Amino acid sequence: MTDVLRIENLHVSVADKPILRGVDLELHRGEVHALMGPNGSGKSTLGFAIMGHPGYEVTEGAIWLNDVNLLELEPHERARLGLFMAFQRPVAIPGVRMADFLRLAASNMRNPDRQEGEELIPMRQFRKELLEKMKQLRMDVEFARRYVNDGFSGGEMKRAEILQMAILKPKFAILDETDSGLDVDAVRLASQSIAEIGRKEMGLLIITHHDKLLEHNPPDRVHVMLGGRIVETGGPELAQELHQKGYDRIRAEHPEAAEAERAMRAETAQAP
Amino acid sequence: MITDTGKKKPEADIAQVEINKYDFHTEERYVYKARKGLDEEIVNQISDLKGEPDWMRQFRLQSLKIFQSKPLPRWGGNLDEIDFQDIYYYIKPADRQGRTWEEVPEEIKRTFDRLGIPEAEKKYLAGVKAQYESEVVYGSLREELAKQGVIFLDTDTALKEHPDLFREYFGTIVPPSDNKFAALNSAVWSGGSFIYVPPGVKVEYPLQAYFRINAENMGQFERTLIIVDEGAYVHYVEGCTAPMYSSESLHSAVVEIIVKRGARCRYTTIQNWANNIYNLVTKRAVAYQDATMEWIDGNLGSRLTMKYPAVYMLEPGARGEILSIAFASRGQHQDAGAKVVHCAPHTSSRIVSKSISKNGGRSSYRGLVRVQRGAHHAKSNVVCDALILDPHSRSDTYPYIEIEEDDVLIGHEASVSRIGEEQLFYLMSRGLSEAEASAMIVNGFIEPLVRELPMEYAVEMNRLIQLQMEGSVG
Numbered sequence: 001m002t003d004v005l006r007i008e009n010l011h012v013s014v015a016d017k018p019i020l021r022g023v024d025l026e027l028h029r030g031e032v033h034a035l036m037g038p039n040g041s042g043k044s045t046l047g048f049a050i051m052g053h054p055g056y057e058v059t060e061g062a063i064w065l066n067d068v069n070l071l072e073l074e075p076h077e078r079a080r081l082g083l084f085m086a087f088q089r090p091v092a093i094p095g096v097r098m099a100d101f102l103r104l105a106a107s108n109m110r111n112p113d114r115q116e117g118e119e120l121i122p123m124r125q126f127r128k129e130l131l132e133k134m135k136q137l138r139m140d141v142e143f144a145r146r147y148v149n150d151g152f153s154g155g156e157m158k159r160a161e162i163l164q165m166a167i168l169k170p171k172f173a174i175l176d177e178t179d180s181g182l183d184v185d186a187v188r189l190a191s192q193s194i195a196e197i198g199r200k201e202m203g204l205l206i207i208t209h210h211d212k213l214l215e216h217n218p219p220d221r222v223h224v225m226l227g228g229r230i231v232e233t234g235g236p237e238l239a240q241e242l243h244q245k246g247y248d249r250i251r252a253e254h255p256e257a258a259e260a261e262r263a264m265r266a267e268t269a270q271a272p
Numbered sequence: 273m274i275t276d277t278g279k280k281k282p283e284a285d286i287a288q289v290e291i292n293k294y295d296f297h298t299e300e301r302y303v304y305k306a307r308k309g310l311d312e313e314i315v316n317q318i319s320d321l322k323g324e325p326d327w328m329r330q331f332r333l334q335s336l337k338i339f340q341s342k343p344l345p346r347w348g349g350n351l352d353e354i355d356f357q358d359i360y361y362y363i364k365p366a367d368r369q370g371r372t373w374e375e376v377p378e379e380i381k382r383t384f385d386r387l388g389i390p391e392a393e394k395k396y397l398a399g400v401k402a403q404y405e406s407e408v409v410y411g412s413l414r415e416e417l418a419k420q421g422v423i424f425l426d427t428d429t430a431l432k433e434h435p436d437l438f439r440e441y442f443g444t445i446v447p448p449s450d451n452k453f454a455a456l457n458s459a460v461w462s463g464g465s466f467i468y469v470p471p472g473v474k475v476e477y478p479l480q481a482y483f484r485i486n487a488e489n490m491g492q493f494e495r496t497l498i499i500v501d502e503g504a505y506v507h508y509v510e511g512c513t514a515p516m517y518s519s520e521s522l523h524s525a526v527v528e529i530i531v532k533r534g535a536r537c538r539y540t541t542i543q544n545w546a547n548n549i550y551n552l553v554t555k556r557a558v559a560y561q562d563a564t565m566e567w568i569d570g571n572l573g574s575r576l577t578m579k580y581p582a583v584y585m586l587e588p589g590a591r592g593e594i595l596s597i598a599f600a601s602r603g604q605h606q607d608a609g610a611k612v613v614h615c616a617p618h619t620s621s622r623i624v625s626k627s628i629s630k631n632g633g634r635s636s637y638r639g640l641v642r643v644q645r646g647a648h649h650a651k652s653n654v655v656c657d658a659l660i661l662d663p664h665s666r667s668d669t670y671p672y673i674e675i676e677e678d679d680v681l682i683g684h685e686a687s688v689s690r691i692g693e694e695q696l697f698y699l700m701s702r703g704l705s706e707a708e709a710s711a712m713i714v715n716g717f718i719e720p721l722v723r724e725l726p727m728e729y730a731v732e733m734n735r736l737i738q739l740q741m742e743g744s745v746g
């Protein structure tokens with residue numbers, strides 16, 4: 001039986017403001033799903049909720065990894081079960097070297113019962129692995145010594161997220177606009193790398209506004225989010241259509257979600 | 273016999289074992305233990321036992337008067353709970369100083385073994401002094417350095433063996449009248465390091481002293497004097513620890529440093545006092561033409577630390593640097609900082625202070641930059657960053673700037689930050705526990721300073737921070 005990530009009727013609020021209003025999604029390991037939708041529709045919110053960000057409160061519904069109730073787990077426990085999210089906006093940790101950070105993270109992922117202060121992956125072994133992965137991603141070795149996301153260019157940050165995924169080898173990965181900020185060549189490389197890292201080993205949820213990342217990772221399913229709900233699910237042809245024609249048809253056919261979207265936008269605009 | 277005073281939890285985790293590394297008490301078998309309390313009799317006793325010249329006895333007695341006449345400082349931290357009559361001012365742990373570890377009484381040797389001193393000595397030190405209570409019980413210096421004329425002695429022995437050199441400098445940088453605790457130290461001082469580096473000699477590896485308080489209600493008053501002659505270089509490192517008791521102990525040192533023309537001195541402190549120690553220390557250096565003085569100060573532990581290493585730049589081209597890290601946890605107040613005084617033109621200074629407050633701890637930066645009239649083209653840059661880990665903790669900044677000259681360049685930046693939820697979440701989403709994540713953020717915060725330490729001390733510093741972060745301390 002393959003691993004499965006199951007999201008059921010998920011409602012999420014941020015600062016008491018409802019954002020997700022009943023999301024259902026089932027992702028099996030080995031599948032690629034694309035998640036599309038206009039700005040502000042709730043795509044990143046879904047990612048944060050799956051990873052367990054404390055600011056994203058689940059008010060209703062459930063998230064399961066096989067038979068484990070993820071809502072009872074802290075973010076690091078979810079990560080150690082094999083969940084990963086490449087952030088839309090990665091966070092800088094000044095003074096902390098990529099290599100040191102990744103070594104600790106990888107040690108935890110590979111030994112999920114590891115306690116604080118217990119042994120890390122041997123330095124030499126890890127260095128070798130890291131350098132190999134960086135070479136694959138055509139990253140400068142200097143990168144390992146830089147501080148996590150500190151002063152990285154937009155593209156460098158996204159590459160660093162892919163590098164982390166390659167090292168941590170999750171079962172499920174949410175890639176939140178990992179293609180934005182990358183130049184044309186870099187997107188192609190990223191797309192290839194994701195496929196090489198093991199598209200077949202992972203369940204991938206690719207959040208994107210473009211089609212380049214999907215080139216080497218053809219989606220089994222394409223979901224469209226609007227106003228905090230998944231309003232349509234289809235095959236690759238749905239992504240094609242949205243790229244060419246935008247979201248007008250979606251809004252027209254789902255007036256209730258479109259209305260929610262308008263309400264959410266109005267509220268955001270009024271926020272102090 | 274060595275007994276662990278740290279109460280072991282059933283799940284004796286790594287952190288707990290590590291804390292016990294410092295928190296153990298060695299059975300007291302002393303050669304001499306003066307009675308508690310401070311008066312002329314005690315001061316005379318100390319001087320008698322040491323067989324000092326009369327001028328030193330007079331210096332001590334005079335200092336005692338100054339101590340008694342000065343009120344407690346009303347700034348900094350709360351000193352009201354120190355009971356000066358409830359402290360042992362002098363404890364002699366051994367008959368004589370060992371030149372090999374075998375000559376050190378077995379139990380005391382085991383103490384330093386546990387603290388890793390002999391091992392470090394073999395690996396990367398040019399010389400070691402180990403002080404236990406009031407006296408230095410072990411001393412070494414690599415032979416080739418001794419041959420080059422380097423002197424590294426405990427301060428008592430230096431007074432006997434190099435009386436002229438000693439008298440020329442002793443008490444000239446920090447006179448007893450400087451402050452109440454300098455006066456106290458001058459009255460009852462014992463132990464500490466004396467270093468002289470001859471012109472042009474560069475001591476490649478660090479000289480290290482380790483100060484251990486073992487007895488309860490102990491007062492440790494070491495006195496350090498370092499003279500770096502023209503064009504010479506030395507890196508001196510001190511470490512300090514004590515076991516945890518319910519009542520308070522006092523550590524009040526005076527450190528005087530003279531850095532002559534073109535010379536450089538680096539003084540690194542990594543202290544990890546138990547939480548019952550009042551640590552009230554006066555550290556001051558003077559730098560002559562083109563000389564550089566660097567203080568690197570890691571303040572962990574203690575109940576209250578008040579310490580402001582100073583550099584007086586007396587001649588053109590002199591440079592002073594003070595880099596400090598303070599970590600205040602529950603029940604702790606770190607009032608630490610720096611003082612730079614530009615007395616000559618074309619002098620420069622840099623102060624970098626990083627403080628971390630956690631679990632209700634309080635850390636303050638208190639710093640003074642003074643540019644005297646005539647010290648034109650002085651340059652000074654101050655950066656102090658505070659990181660607060662929770663809402664119960666506190667950080668304050670007291671920067672004082674006194675400038676009597678127009679043509680100067682002074683920069684001051686201060687920042688206070690809290691560990692961000694977004695940073696924690698990012699790291700935790702990669703499998704780091706919350707404790708690991710905040711420790712990593714804190715290590716990153718102090719990294720720019722730790723980077724300046726030799727590797728061994730950087731590792732030590734990070735390890736100590738890690739211990740504090742794991743929260744079992746305090």
Ligand SMILES: Nc1ncnc2c1ncn2[C@@H]1O[C@H](COP(=O)(O)OP(=O)(O)OP(=O)(O)O)[C@@H](O)[C@H]1O
Pocket residue numbers: 014015019037038039040041042043044045046055088264265268
């Ligand atoms: N931390 C937060 N604080 C306040 N509002 C938030 C927060 N996170 C999300 N929101 C709000 O929730 C809504 C959905 O945001 P989300 O980031 O999930 O959208 P998205 O679909 O990822 O958009 P984009 O395509 O622009 O990345 C928006 O109105 C946004 O302002």
Ligand SMILES: [Mg+2]
Pocket residue numbers: 043044045088176
């Ligand atoms: Mg988004």
